[in-house]
Amino acid sequence: MTATTERSAPRRGAVTALYAGNARAVVGRGLVATRSSNWVVVISGFVEPIFYLLSLGIGLGAYIGTVTDAGGHEIPYAAYIAPALLAVSAMNGAIYDSTWNVFFKMNFGKLYQGMLATSLGPLDVALGEILLALFRGAVYGVGFQIVMQLLGLNLSWTALLAVPAVVLIAFGFAAIGMGITSYFRTFQQMEWIFIVMLPMFLLSATFFPITVYPEPVQWAVMALPLWHGVELVRGLTTGVIEPVMLVHVLYYLAMVVAGLFFTTRRLRALFLD
Amino acid sequence: MSSVTDEAMRAGQAPRRFGALYVAEHHVRIWRSYLGVNVVSAIGTPLLYLLAFGIGLGVLVGAGTGPGGVDGVDYFVFVAPALIATAAVTIASDEFTYPVMMGFKWNPIYLGMHAAPISPRQVAGGIVLFVSLRAFATCLVYFLVVAAFGAIPLATGVLTVPIATLTALAFGAPLLAYSAAQREDKGQFAVVQRVLVLPLTLFSGTLFPLEQLPVVLQPLGWLSPLWHGSELGRVVAYGADRPAWLVLVHLLTLVVFALVGWLIAVRIVTRRLES
Amino acid sequence: MTIISATGLVKRYGEVAAVDGVSFEVAPGESFGLLGPNGAGKSTTMRMIGAVSTRTSGELRVLGLDPDQHGPEIRSRLGVVPQQDNLDTELRVRENLITYGRYFGLPRRLVASRADELLEFAQLADRASAKVDELSGGMKRRLTIARALINDPRMLLLDEPTTGLDPQARHILWDRLFRLKEQGTTLLLTTHYMDEAEQLCDRLVVVDHGRIMAEGTPASLIREYSTREVLEVRFGSEHNAVAAGRLAGIGDRLEVLPDRVLVYASDGEAALVEVTARGLQPLTSLVRRSSLEDVFLRLTGRSLIE
Numbered sequence: 001m002t003a004t005t006e007r008s009a010p011r012r013g014a015v016t017a018l019y020a021g022n023a024r025a026v027v028g029r030g031l032v033a034t035r036s037s038n039w040v041v042v043i044s045g046f047v048e049p050i051f052y053l054l055s056l057g058i059g060l061g062a063y064i065g066t067v068t069d070a071g072g073h074e075i076p077y078a079a080y081i082a083p084a085l086l087a088v089s090a091m092n093g094a095i096y097d098s099t100w101n102v103f104f105k106m107n108f109g110k111l112y113q114g115m116l117a118t119s120l121g122p123l124d125v126a127l128g129e130i131l132l133a134l135f136r137g138a139v140y141g142v143g144f145q146i147v148m149q150l151l152g153l154n155l156s157w158t159a160l161l162a163v164p165a166v167v168l169i170a171f172g173f174a175a176i177g178m179g180i181t182s183y184f185r186t187f188q189q190m191e192w193i194f195i196v197m198l199p200m201f202l203l204s205a206t207f208f209p210i211t212v213y214p215e216p217v218q219w220a221v222m223a224l225p226l227w228h229g230v231e232l233v234r235g236l237t238t239g240v241i242e243p244v245m246l247v248h249v250l251y252y253l254a255m256v257v258a259g260l261f262f263t264t265r266r267l268r269a270l271f272l273d
Numbered sequence: 274m275s276s277v278t279d280e281a282m283r284a285g286q287a288p289r290r291f292g293a294l295y296v297a298e299h300h301v302r303i304w305r306s307y308l309g310v311n312v313v314s315a316i317g318t319p320l321l322y323l324l325a326f327g328i329g330l331g332v333l334v335g336a337g338t339g340p341g342g343v344d345g346v347d348y349f350v351f352v353a354p355a356l357i358a359t360a361a362v363t364i365a366s367d368e369f370t371y372p373v374m375m376g377f378k379w380n381p382i383y384l385g386m387h388a389a390p391i392s393p394r395q396v397a398g399g400i401v402l403f404v405s406l407r408a409f410a411t412c413l414v415y416f417l418v419v420a421a422f423g424a425i426p427l428a429t430g431v432l433t434v435p436i437a438t439l440t441a442l443a444f445g446a447p448l449l450a451y452s453a454a455q456r457e458d459k460g461q462f463a464v465v466q467r468v469l470v471l472p473l474t475l476f477s478g479t480l481f482p483l484e485q486l487p488v489v490l491q492p493l494g495w496l497s498p499l500w501h502g503s504e505l506g507r508v509v510a511y512g513a514d515r516p517a518w519l520v521l522v523h524l525l526t527l528v529v530f531a532l533v534g535w536l537i538a539v540r541i542v543t544r545r546l547e548s
Numbered sequence: 549m550t551i552i553s554a555t556g557l558v559k560r561y562g563e564v565a566a567v568d569g570v571s572f573e574v575a576p577g578e579s580f581g582l583l584g585p586n587g588a589g590k591s592t593t594m595r596m597i598g599a600v601s602t603r604t605s606g607e608l609r610v611l612g613l614d615p616d617q618h619g620p621e622i623r624s625r626l627g628v629v630p631q632q633d634n635l636d637t638e639l640r641v642r643e644n645l646i647t648y649g650r651y652f653g654l655p656r657r658l659v660a661s662r663a664d665e666l667l668e669f670a671q672l673a674d675r676a677s678a679k680v681d682e683l684s685g686g687m688k689r690r691l692t693i694a695r696a697l698i699n700d701p702r703m704l705l706l707d708e709p710t711t712g713l714d715p716q717a718r719h720i721l722w723d724r725l726f727r728l729k730e731q732g733t734t735l736l737l738t739t740h741y742m743d744e745a746e747q748l749c750d751r752l753v754v755v756d757h758g759r760i761m762a763e764g765t766p767a768s769l770i771r772e773y774s775t776r777e778v779l780e781v782r783f784g785s786e787h788n789a790v791a792a793g794r795l796a797g798i799g800d801r802l803e804v805l806p807d808r809v810l811v812y813a814s815d816g817e818a819a820l821v822e823v824t825a826r827g828l829q830p831l832t833s834l835v836r837r838s839s840l841e842d843v844f845l846r847l848t849g850r851s852l853i854e
């Protein structure tokens with residue numbers, strides 16, 4: 001695909017031309033391919049957030065001791081950052097799967113080309129890729145949850161709900177990521193995604209409460225999607241359930257809807273020319 | 274000898290002497306297309322880290338440690354030299370992995386360079402030169418940004434930049450050797466990134482003194498060039514109180530890592546290009 | 549009754565008109581060829597018919613449907629062999645067939661049994677669990693064709709099916725395609741090999757610069773645009789043009805190429821006699837039947853294979 005496809009202004013087809021209702025075939029293909037993929041790579045994905053947890057939770061935790069959570073309880077620093085790391089890894093995985101991975105397969109691999117020659121439509125491919133990203137997110141999420149449980153960082157039974165929450169977070173980011181990818185043409189442009197993700201990673205109440213900042217900064221952080229994800233998961237693993245969590249969930253539902261809307265609108269540009 | 278031979282001998286002189294420069298130049302040309310992104314991130318990242326660690330985390334740490342701070346200084350002064358070294362290591366682990374394999378395999382520019390009169394050693398040298406340049410430039414920007422916010426009390430702190438660049442090489446030269454030996458992409462770079470680079474970065478006394486870790490985990494830090502680089506940086510940046518022998522150990526470790534890595538890398542690149 | 553009908557079909561990429569007003573029809577069971585040099589717009593036309601590329605303007609009906617509106621329906625009845633193999637390299641040979649069948653929403657059991665049949669058909673049964681990258685070029689091509697047949701398509705789109713294969717592999721492929729044709733599958737193929745077009749196509753169009761230059765059966769095109777025989781004479785690179793000046797009047801028409809001169813005549817041997825009678829001594833000479841290559845040269849002034 002090249003920039004010139006833009007100008008040719010393809011005529012619009014109905015969504016039915018984009019969707020054959022068979023996204024599960026794309027998911028099936030992904031699972032078969034995973035089966036023969038390098039298991040060391042798959043497993044190494046688990047250890048990444050665990051290293052962060054051990055390093056920061058133990059090393060930094062020794063200095064920091066405890067942090068006051070939203071419910072006013074003092075909780076160990078490791079229990080404070082663990083849910084944040086869970087949300088962050090869901091974000092990273094989903095963004096990687098829906099941006100780099102899709103961009104690469106689209107522009108360099110010929111996988112989608114083969115899929116789209118069948119009765120599959122581009123929406124099947126996009127949904128299939130998103131579902132796969134969610135599946136991976138869920139698997140990694142469960143793994144991390146088990147580690148949290150072993151380290152005693154799940155402070156309430158509601159931690160069980162953190163896994164569906166992680167899937168929701170992954171869904172939101174994957175949908176948005178794919179929508180954004182449809183506007184990108186070069187690898188250099190893709191780099192900007194990471195420039196945006198870094199501040200989100202560092203500032204979204206991941207490592208410290210946002211109350212350390214002046215109020216305007218706090219509001220800015222609260223506008224970011226990751227903050228909602230972190231707060232949602234933290235509330236569940238620490239057992240501080242509040243009505244505001246509904247806002248977090250709604251935020252992600254909105255991301256899903258907006259992401260899918262843009263993705264569908266841009267699907268022709270993304271997959272067909 | 275015939276004049277054609279003479280001509281070839283003359284034409285070969287420049288590449289023989291400056292081959293590594295030509296290789297580095299090629300990389301700089303490619304780098305230019307990423308320059309916009311790199312400049313933004315070189316300036317923005319240290320600002321962000323200061324905002325996050327200096328202010329945000331600093332408040333928590335400060336509440337925990339009391340007025341003494343960490344290692345006798347404010348938390349963000351403690352972290353700043355490590356941030357600079359970490360930036361260099363990140364660049365090394367980016368540039369010495371995937372792009373190296375790319376140059377040997379998918380877009381085999383190194384093979385092409387070698388077909389031109391450039392020796393394998395110069396190919397390796399050019400890569401190293403380019404990464405040093407990029408690491409140095411980025412660290413300089415980092416240094417200026419954090420110094421502007423008062424995170425580097427001493428004038429000798431400017432030495433954090435060459436120290437960080439050396440750290441990048443100590444980390445990167447062995448990585449270059451590894452990457453040049455890889456013939457197929459089976460996701461091993463992701464694995465190396467996650468199970469080697471990441472722990473060496475996280476357990477290396479950057480965000481907190483290494484002694485905070487359980488004794489079993491501390492050797493990870495000793496093995497990590499990043500720990501040695503960060504500690505050296507702290508000595509020059511705020512006069513951290515370290516015994517002279519330890520400073521020497523830090524410096525020697527970095528040099529040995531870089532040199533041994535370089536020697537192995539040259540051997541592997543030569544084998545790769547000449548077999 | 550047509551299976552494809554295109555009228556004034558246009559595809560632009562920015563300023564470039566890859567396909568520039570093409571019209572043709574294909575009947576069910578017919579074998580139809582697009583013949584043309586590099587960049588003629590063959591693949592682009594195929595991709596529009598395959599409903600993976602939207603047209604800029606013009607009318608197109610495939611199986612009676614508009615590809616822009618009914619992509620999935622059309623593609624479910626097509627088999628596509630793209631110019632470059634796009635097999636799934638993360639999957640093994642048999643898995644490639646099965647997974648591809650699943651893309652059509654076919655039941656797993658049906659797909660599995662069809663996959664085994666097709667592996668036989670493509671002579672790949674003993675390679676069922678090999679990795680795709682371990683196959684030779686010809687095997688990959690056969691696998692791609694087998695894959696295109698997994699949904700038992702009404703029509704097969706073949707974009708340069710045998711480019712890059714050795715003669716033996718090409719003959720095996722032609723044989724397979726011929727069997728499909730006998731079974732009533734419509735074939736639409738592009739090629740720049742004359743012999744391939746002559747072997748496989750009932751009817752073809754010659755395209756260049758996105759336009760149709762001529763249309764007909766291979767025989768009728770040769771009859772219309774060429775003579776029965778061709779005399780090829782070589783005088784050495786420097787001398788061809790000069791010699792050609794002295795050949796004027798022999799045969800119906802002359803074509804001067806950098807490396808040889810072509811004399812179009814109904815009787816090639818007689819033309820050669822006349823050439824020597826004029827005192828010219830060609831380094832080599834050859835009399836052959838006219839082929840589509842000559843038709844192409846006549847129509848475009850260019851050789852087909854550059």
Ligand SMILES: Nc1ncnc2c1ncn2[C@@H]1O[C@H](COP(=O)(O)OP(=O)(O)OP(=O)(O)O)[C@@H](O)[C@H]1O
Binds near residue numbers: 566631
């Ligand atoms: N995606 C695209 N973007 C821009 N231009 C394109 C694109 N695809 C094809 N073209 C242009 O359209 C023209 C026709 O290309 P096409 O691939 O259809 O030719 P072809 O007849 O299949 O040639 P070949 O025999 O080399 O395969 C060429 O000039 C090509 O550069």
Ligand SMILES: [Mg+2]
Binds near residue numbers: 590591
């Ligand atoms: Mg083509």
